[in-house]
Amino acid sequence: MGLKTISVTANMAAGWAINADIRDHKVVIDQPQAGGGTNEGPTPLEFFLFSIAGCIGTIGRIAASQKRIELRSMEIKVDADLNPMGLMGKATDDRVGFQQIRVMAEIDADLTDDEKKAFLDEVCDRCPLHDNVKLATEVVHSLS
Known part of the structure; x- marks a missing residue:
């Protein structure tokens, strides 16, 4: 393809x-x-974070279907830190973009916590947006 x-x-x-x-x-x-x-x-920054959450949820649905997991729901929270000085045109030693993006997921499925963590790891590895930002920005994901 x-x-x-x-x-x-x-x-x-x-x-x-x-x-x-x-x-x-x-x-x-x-x-x-x-x-x-x-x-x-939403602001562009909020939309960007929503896009990451939406992509992870979509890939979660695809992966669950492929693995025959009854995924009842996923709540994906995305937090990110940035110093707004650069986007405001002020001098800063920080980069303009997010310093760190944290993805936390609550997964409602008949899986153990270890299985949920492995599922989230696989979903994040398969998510194009997660991949795009992790190559340029530190991305940390965990279960909430």
Whole structure:
């Protein structure tokens, strides 16, 4: 199987909102009112973390189906730390991006804790977004 190209085109007009039509879905990224936006949607950083959580959940569903595991639910929490000085244009010795991304999953399935940990490890290894960020950013995942 060859490479698959996935494309998104985003548009910004007046204000802080960034809009996209993605496969017939209208998606908005915005800033909170306190940051000058109109709070029409999550910030890009929040959307990025949601994308990681969503990808892990999707791969979890695929892997559970392949392994015939009854995965009743997964709650995926993604926390990330960054120093906002760089994105604000201020001098900083820190990189602009996240310093660390932590993925914590609560898995509702008939598995032991060790089996859940092994399942989460496999899912994260198979997740394209987890792979993309772990090569450039430290990623730590654990059960919650």
